[in-house]
Amino acid sequence: MLEKHEIKEWFRHTYITCLEEQAQRRSEAKKKSYKAAAASTSTPSPPPPHQIPPPIRSSPLLHRLRRPPPASDPLLLGVSILGRVSVSWGRRRSGHREGIKKLRIAVGQRDASALTTAHFMGEEAPEFRVESVALESKDCLQNAIDIGDKTYVISRSDDPKSSITIKILDKLTRTWVVPTVLGAPPNPTSSHSVVLVNNEKILIIEKGVPLKDSIWFLEVDTPFVKQQSKIKGTVVVAWSKGVIGEGQKPVVISGPSGVGKGTLIAKLMKEYPSKFGFSVSHTTRAPREKEIDGVHYHFTERSKIEEEISEGKFLEFAHVHGNVYGTSIEAVESVTDEGKRCILDIDVQGARSVRASSLEAIFIFVCPPSFEELEKRLRARGTETEEQIQKRLRNARAELDQSNSPGLFDHLLVNDDLEACYENLKKLLSLYDDHEDSNDSFIKDGKETACYSILSKTNSEILLQSETNEAEKGTTNLLSLDLSSLSGGAPGRTRGLKISPVN
Numbered sequence: 001m002l003e004k005h006e007i008k009e010w011f012r013h014t015y016i017t018c019l020e021e022q023a024q025r026r027s028e029a030k031k032k033s034y035k036a037a038a039a040s041t042s043t044p045s046p047p048p049p050h051q052i053p054p055p056i057r058s059s060p061l062l063h064r065l066r067r068p069p070p071a072s073d074p075l076l077l078g079v080s081i082l083g084r085v086s087v088s089w090g091r092r093r094s095g096h097r098e099g100i101k102k103l104r105i106a107v108g109q110r111d112a113s114a115l116t117t118a119h120f121m122g123e124e125a126p127e128f129r130v131e132s133v134a135l136e137s138k139d140c141l142q143n144a145i146d147i148g149d150k151t152y153v154i155s156r157s158d159d160p161k162s163s164i165t166i167k168i169l170d171k172l173t174r175t176w177v178v179p180t181v182l183g184a185p186p187n188p189t190s191s192h193s194v195v196l197v198n199n200e201k202i203l204i205i206e207k208g209v210p211l212k213d214s215i216w217f218l219e220v221d222t223p224f225v226k227q228q229s230k231i232k233g234t235v236v237v238a239w240s241k242g243v244i245g246e247g248q249k250p251v252v253i254s255g256p257s258g259v260g261k262g263t264l265i266a267k268l269m270k271e272y273p274s275k276f277g278f279s280v281s282h283t284t285r286a287p288r289e290k291e292i293d294g295v296h297y298h299f300t301e302r303s304k305i306e307e308e309i310s311e312g313k314f315l316e317f318a319h320v321h322g323n324v325y326g327t328s329i330e331a332v333e334s335v336t337d338e339g340k341r342c343i344l345d346i347d348v349q350g351a352r353s354v355r356a357s358s359l360e361a362i363f364i365f366v367c368p369p370s371f372e373e374l375e376k377r378l379r380a381r382g383t384e385t386e387e388q389i390q391k392r393l394r395n396a397r398a399e400l401d402q403s404n405s406p407g408l409f410d411h412l413l414v415n416d417d418l419e420a421c422y423e424n425l426k427k428l429l430s431l432y433d434d435h436e437d438s439n440d441s442f443i444k445d446g447k448e449t450a451c452y453s454i455l456s457k458t459n460s461e462i463l464l465q466s467e468t469n470e471a472e473k474g475t476t477n478l479l480s481l482d483l484s485s486l487s488g489g490a491p492g493r494t495r496g497l498k499i500s501p502v503n
């Protein structure tokens, strides 16, 4: 008797071999067409696109599954495959349907074939093609998604503590690549379902967690991923958690050292503790008296922060006054995840980096009433040596020069009288829409675990179906996930998801 994992292994092997063979056939066909084109002209040149044969769209999976599995004994039967399936049936292809479908492979005796059937509207389809395949069993899940010449294999191991792993098959070179994975992956859960959103990203729905924590994107070819691939010289993929609704834009506060940024932020946090949350930066500088690790900063070693920066964990970082400072993605997103508006206190270089990132924020520059006053405040604070004060003042001149760089800051605030400046800051922040998204109110506070799988997909909408009887719990069985207004993405969250119940 074969164990379930052996069946899975066999199936995976069979499926991947199919893909490889298909890739080879495709590349041979391409070569032939190139040769034919070269022979028919005196100057060898690549053929025009119409001479390149179309991709082979046979049913490799079905074909291959009819091969005997590598068993020496009678096999167990019944493994489910969840796949996006394109099915044609009837001798003259009288019908054609596409959709997410659960197929079943039943494996018989030692040299019996594996049987796979696809039914649509009660009729068995003699021919079908599988675009994305998930192999589900109690203890393991593996999905394969085709994008162009690559197949992304997303695996969840049997160990509930280990997270998802990604492998990529390059179908042209027939080689496997283990990509550099950026961003925090979903927490380990028992299972998930997967669908291709577009050629840039894959959507993963985690099961057994609150719905608001269940939506994840694996970015495989977004601008961020392309940029990181270039920098690292490796194949990169990146995780981004889906956020229902827009949330409120984070607020970036910049300005020279000693101008009073920290003072203004402390007042805001004290008055509105449940509304605002502070992005706790990392720094290599030594803690000042009364500064608490994890509250004012995450104090860290240079080698550690450099390593984490190279792992893509930082939204921005900069060398400021001789030390490294940086905002981790986690620092911002943990505040957002609490439903609070995030405040970042960062220097002008950092503000520039955030402006260039996918995080949509409001940028405020705080100016001193005069350079002399700035120097006075910095000295009065008494936290720096004379040498450090001189360095900070030199840097202050450069920062003040950049305060009106076109397109960098949305607002300038002069911090002369503290109370007046604070009032202006409050006015400015309340200018921005404070509304909560109403369309997702029915799940916003839901702590219950959800168990939804992907039922169907169009360009902008995905239907999720509950796997448990949600109706009994008073919730809905069918949800529409609207992807038409997504924003952000890796290295932060993907915002703008809309969820509504479907009657």
Ligand SMILES: Nc1ncnc2c1ncn2[C@@H]1O[C@H](COP(=O)(O)OP(=O)(O)OP(=O)(O)O)[C@@H](O)[C@H]1O
Pocket (backbone or CB within 6 Å): 255, 256, 257, 258, 259, 260, 261, 262, 263, 264, 377, 378, 380, 381, 415, 416, 417, 418, 419, 421
């Ligand atoms: N409007 C103000 N008038 C007088 N003193 C002020 C005013 N605002 C802040 N201060 C004082 O100036 C000093 C510097 O303020 P603060 O530490 O908030 O500056 P900062 O911009 O956060 O500096 P850094 O960038 O170095 O962290 C503090 O001692 C603070 O009490």
Ligand SMILES: Nc1nc2c(ncn2[C@@H]2O[C@H](COP(=O)(O)O)[C@@H](O)[C@H]2O)c(=O)[nH]1
Pocket (backbone or CB within 6 Å): 254, 255, 256, 257, 261, 281, 282, 285, 316, 317, 318, 320, 321, 325, 326, 327, 345, 346, 347, 348, 349, 350, 351
């Ligand atoms: N680019 C970033 N700059 C940051 C960050 N955290 C703080 N800062 C800026 O550094 C200076 C000095 O701060 P201090 O606490 O040593 O006085 C100040 O201008 C901060 O705004 C960060 O994460 N990134």
